[in-house]
Amino acid sequence: xxxxxxxxxxxxxxILALLILIxxxxxxxxxxxxxxxxxxxxxxxxxxxxxxxxxxxxxxxFSLGQAGFMLIGAYVYGMLxxxxxxxxxxxxxxxxxxxxxxIVEGLSGVLGNVAGLILGVLxxxxxxxxxxxxxxxxxxxxxxxxxxxxxxxxxxxxxxxxRAFFQWExxxxxxxxxxxxxxxxxxxxxxxxxxxxxxxxLSTTVLVLIxxxxxxxxxxxxxxxxxxxxxxxxxxxxxxxxMGINLAKHKMMSFVISAFFAGVAGGLLxxxxxxAQAMPFKSAMTYEILLIVVIGGIGSVTGSCxxxxxxxxxxxxxxxxxxxxxxxxxxLNILRPGFRKVVFSVVIMIIVxxxxxxxxxxxxxxxAGFGRWLKQIFTKKKAAVAAAxxxxxxx
Amino acid sequence: MQxxxxxxPYLLAGIxxxxxxxxxxxxxTMVYGILRLINFAHGDIFMAAGLIMxxxxxxxxxxVAIPLVLILTVLLGFxxxxxxxxxxRKAPRMSVMISAIGVSYxxxxxxxxxxxxxxxxxxxxxWLSDTVTVLGATTKRVTIITPFLTIILIVLLVQLINRTxxxxxxxxxxxxxxxxxxxxxxxxxxxxxxxxxxxxxxxVGSLLFFTNYTGVxxxxxxxxxxxxFVAAVFGGIGSVPGAVxxAFIIGICENIIKAVGWTVFSDAFTFALLxxxxxxKPTGLFGEKTTDKV
Numbered sequence: 001x002x003x004x005x006x007x008x009x010x011x012x013x014x015i016l017a018l019l020i021l022i023x024x025x026x027x028x029x030x031x032x033x034x035x036x037x038x039x040x041x042x043x044x045x046x047x048x049x050x051x052x053x054x055x056x057x058x059x060x061x062f063s064l065g066q067a068g069f070m071l072i073g074a075y076v077y078g079m080l081x082x083x084x085x086x087x088x089x090x091x092x093x094x095x096x097x098x099x100x101x102x103i104v105e106g107l108s109g110v111l112g113n114v115a116g117l118i119l120g121v122l123x124x125x126x127x128x129x130x131x132x133x134x135x136x137x138x139x140x141x142x143x144x145x146x147x148x149x150x151x152x153x154x155x156x157x158x159x160x161x162x163r164a165f166f167q168w169e170x171x172x173x174x175x176x177x178x179x180x181x182x183x184x185x186x187x188x189x190x191x192x193x194x195x196x197x198x199x200x201x202l203s204t205t206v207l208v209l210i211x212x213x214x215x216x217x218x219x220x221x222x223x224x225x226x227x228x229x230x231x232x233x234x235x236x237x238x239x240x241x242x243m244g245i246n247l248a249k250h251k252m253m254s255f256v257i258s259a260f261f262a263g264v265a266g267g268l269l270x271x272x273x274x275x276a277q278a279m280p281f282k283s284a285m286t287y288e289i290l291l292i293v294v295i296g297g298i299g300s301v302t303g304s305c306x307x308x309x310x311x312x313x314x315x316x317x318x319x320x321x322x323x324x325x326x327x328x329x330x331x332l333n334i335l336r337p338g339f340r341k342v343v344f345s346v347v348i349m350i351i352v353x354x355x356x357x358x359x360x361x362x363x364x365x366x367x368a369g370f371g372r373w374l375k376q377i378f379t380k381k382k383a384a385v386a387a388a389x390x391x392x393x394x395x
Numbered sequence: 396m397q398x399x400x401x402x403x404p405y406l407l408a409g410i411x412x413x414x415x416x417x418x419x420x421x422x423x424t425m426v427y428g429i430l431r432l433i434n435f436a437h438g439d440i441f442m443a444a445g446l447i448m449x450x451x452x453x454x455x456x457x458x459v460a461i462p463l464v465l466i467l468t469v470l471l472g473f474x475x476x477x478x479x480x481x482x483x484r485k486a487p488r489m490s491v492m493i494s495a496i497g498v499s500y501x502x503x504x505x506x507x508x509x510x511x512x513x514x515x516x517x518x519x520x521x522w523l524s525d526t527v528t529v530l531g532a533t534t535k536r537v538t539i540i541t542p543f544l545t546i547i548l549i550v551l552l553v554q555l556i557n558r559t560x561x562x563x564x565x566x567x568x569x570x571x572x573x574x575x576x577x578x579x580x581x582x583x584x585x586x587x588x589x590x591x592x593x594x595x596x597x598x599v600g601s602l603l604f605f606t607n608y609t610g611v612x613x614x615x616x617x618x619x620x621x622x623x624f625v626a627a628v629f630g631g632i633g634s635v636p637g638a639v640x641x642a643f644i645i646g647i648c649e650n651i652i653k654a655v656g657w658t659v660f661s662d663a664f665t666f667a668l669l670x671x672x673x674x675x676k677p678t679g680l681f682g683e684k685t686t687d688k689v
Contacts, residue, residue, distance in 0.1 A: 149431075157666025164659050164663040165663065167659060283621075284500075290496060291493075291496070336508075341504040345505075348501075349494075352493055353494060
């Protein structure tokens, strides 16, 4: 118990240190820096991956609907925060749309700009998640009765239906049809501007803070009695039911919570991209998130976070050179746009085939534990050295 | 009469698309029947067949290119099974499914690399892409050929499954994996043959499909693939005739919806149908009832 408390403390300190590091980096690096882009995008994907992991890794429900829920989140967030003055321009084909308020603007009028911005964005994100969750509930009623692969295909199909639905012209006044949503409150609005120049950069820090809070909530759910019930369902449905766990209720709970956070992740993605459109939320996006979960370890929250950073970093940044023709070995013209993704997917296949447990397996990264592990290695080494010396002395 | 000429093209297109879905759906249903695996890469194999055709027909005459397309696609399907699924035979089913998704991702990215992301013009195959007139409606000859070719191929396949030794192996493996292993059936061979048949039919399907659609992009296989899977589920997964009937129903319904003017929902309809059938008759139209033993 004492050890657990200690390790919790170490973890909290580690996360705070990470946040401070990100804050400092954001002030010192140019805002176009690749590192910041990767940190932002991977934070969003980490949240999406953890929400998927809650469902796939902890409850054992193989669902492929994540992109659909993210799409709902992105659209709801966008619709709620476009300033009234810009609505006519954004919804130019639909007479300015039917929503004629912006939560951020409304709250800014009452509470002042700073509080209005923070509260407005948070409330919009929560509404975005809640609507995704509500839809998950409605869809879950019939779908969650399906088992295994059928659930996977049904959720995949649901995501496609959602995508078609949001592009439907008849819903244009609400969703802007197949046109972009834009001009809503985005991450850069958090930067503190003095005299037309950015004085303090906060966009990355705020994003990481929100993601960290969400992941913390998911972790708390996983460690609660509900979380234990989820794991019991994953390990053996029949046994779980025999122990008095209400299968339908807990599956639904896991599905809705997962959709809620996927919706929040979608809202954050919209904030990051500054535009929202239904097109990119294809099944390929779900597959990417699933692969992040697999690489991190199915059933490991920290694994998902870690692998989100590695996945996004590798695909957006570290493997970039593979796309550049100037790095070609003369006579061997294999490097050109697209080669990066080929190499990347081969690496993923190798992980999927030969390292099925991923980076973390079902374990969690634990700073205190990591320290102990390091210590153990050193003491082992010392012990080995001592043993060797002893052997020498005896011999 | 006017009504017929107006609506016949949609019906013809529906039957034709249904036939193409049927050819893809068989690959899904057979693999699922034997391995209990949704082969997410099957749609991409279908796409790859289209791309191979594009590149081969650029330098070879059709009578060489078409057989080569069939052979190369079969080899691709065979290789996918050997590399990505065989090592995972004893792994949990979720791992195999993830591996299938990984293969799909890989094939799409390779296609993206080769094509440079541009849509490739599908060659118009002479004779097949000639226009013909049926009851006052003009259409390509491939539209007329597809349902007949599909039915011929399926009759042959059913004969293969019911009359030959390897077909008997397939039926045995799909009934009970473990027991057939004990009975001395070479399971790896049976599975390979399944993938070979599936890929072959997907290649034929792609020849017919792209003659009508002209453009091949790396992600073009995903949607027909998933729809064919829905068809397989609809008809009762594991059942070949079921998959074919399901595919024709989906193809026709989709085109009727397009005719009514709800094109946006023609894809969504397929999935709504899937969810509907899974809730009310999870085993599909012709599926076998399975009972769970504790």
